[in-house]
Every structure is written in structure tokens, then in C-alpha cells.
Amino acid sequence: MHNPVPPPPIPCAVAGYPVRPFTVQVADLRVRLVVVKQLDDYVDAEALLRDADAPEPPYWAHLWTGSRALARLVAAEIDCTGRRIVEVGCGLGLAGIVAALRGASVTLIDTVADAIHFARANAMLNRVEVTALQTDLRCPGLRGTFDVCLAADVTYDPSLQSALATFLADHLAPRGRAWCVESVRTHDLGFRLACARYGFHVGERQIFETEDGREVAVRLTQIEAPGG
Numbered sequence: 001m002h003n004p005v006p007p008p009p010i011p012c013a014v015a016g017y018p019v020r021p022f023t024v025q026v027a028d029l030r031v032r033l034v035v036v037k038q039l040d041d042y043v044d045a046e047a048l049l050r051d052a053d054a055p056e057p058p059y060w061a062h063l064w065t066g067s068r069a070l071a072r073l074v075a076a077e078i079d080c081t082g083r084r085i086v087e088v089g090c091g092l093g094l095a096g097i098v099a100a101l102r103g104a105s106v107t108l109i110d111t112v113a114d115a116i117h118f119a120r121a122n123a124m125l126n127r128v129e130v131t132a133l134q135t136d137l138r139c140p141g142l143r144g145t146f147d148v149c150l151a152a153d154v155t156y157d158p159s160l161q162s163a164l165a166t167f168l169a170d171h172l173a174p175r176g177r178a179w180c181v182e183s184v185r186t187h188d189l190g191f192r193l194a195c196a197r198y199g200f201h202v203g204e205r206q207i208f209e210t211e212d213g214r215e216v217a218v219r220l221t222q223i224e225a226p227g228g
Helices: 047-049 065-077 094-101 111-127 158-171 190-199
Strands: 017-026 028-036 084-088 105-110 131-133 146-154 172-181 199-211 216-225
Touching: 028 047, 028 094, 028 111, 047 131, 047 146, 065 084, 065 094, 065 105, 065 146, 065 172, 065 199, 065 216, 084 094, 094 105, 094 131, 094 146, 094 158, 105 111, 111 172, 158 172, 158 199, 190 199
Parallel strands: 084 105, 084 146, 105 131, 146 172
Antiparallel strands: 017 028, 172 216, 199 216
């Protein structure tokens, strides 16, 4: 009888932040994460209202509604086995880690270095190998193409809508697909129009994700690149 392999230990801190363990049930997967302990301590709401140049809070450290919704879509609807998948604006890395657990070769990218440290730590907790890179969506410096692109709550800013559409034009393989979830600017047509300008096939539908005990409407934009 084989003894079960113990789970990897939970670190005390990541990127200088004290952390706590957090488990997310995604379909049949129990995904182990570390998240920032007492995240509210790092958000100065008064300064954000008062000062135009106040430091940006670590928004990447919040497990956004869109990220959870995207992770469930990855587990239930995307064929990940053997696919090259990139998660843009990965934050804690949940959706990309689910894709890796489902058999994908995963690249995680985020503008914030601390987010990349957390994404790597969370991948290790779930015993999956990923490539995690700090890079800007507007100038990512990535080579090659991907079969699938994932993005959750990235298109909340109009400038990012255009940047993500350009990224997809440069990095989606022929007939590659993107699954982009937005829980903030759910009625904004900017991202859809930006993708259409590149000749992508674009469809949208509404899905729901539970947030603090209530159902929240989330927009899913599905994009397919033209054939080669």
C-alpha cells in the first residue's frame, strides 16, 4: 500500500505579503491557492478618492468574479489536453492553473511582478508546471502563437480593450480561440468592436457567478481567429 504524497507546504509569505491558504472548488477540481492575508490593509480608499496620483492597490491580489467564472468555463467547456494556452492578466493564476490541471501547456502573463510570484506559488501548490512571465499586454515580447487565450476582468479599461484585441491578432493561432470574461464593464461594446476590426468571429453571452451569496451577471466574449 502506497502512502499518499503530502501536499506541498503553504509558504508564510509570497513577494513580501503574508498569505493564507484558500481553496476553490472548480467542477471536480479542488484548486489550492495562497492569497494575501487581510488584503484590505493594502487598500487606502480615502487616498484613492482624494489623490489622483495615489498608488494603485494590489487589484491583482483579489480573486475577481470574472476569474472564478472563467475557471469554471475552462473546466467544463474547453478542451485543454495538449493545447498551448495563455492567460493574460493572470493575477493569482486560477484559470491558467485549471487549464494546466486539465492537460494544457500554460503561459501566465501579468504586468505586476508580485502577481507573477503568486501565480508561480499557486501553480506549485497544485503540482503543475507553467511558464509565468511579467510583461505588458501592450508590448508582451512573446514569440509564437497559442491555441487558446484566457482573460478575466482585463477589458475594464478602454485602452486595454484595444490592446487585448491586438494581442489576440498577434498571438492566436489560425482558428485559435479566446475566452474573455468581464464582470465590470459588462455593457461596453468596445472590446467586441476592437476584435471585429481584426476580422475575428465574435460572439457573446451572459453567464452568472456567485459573489458574496448573490448571483452576478458576467459577460463572456468568445473569439475565433480566421483560418490560416
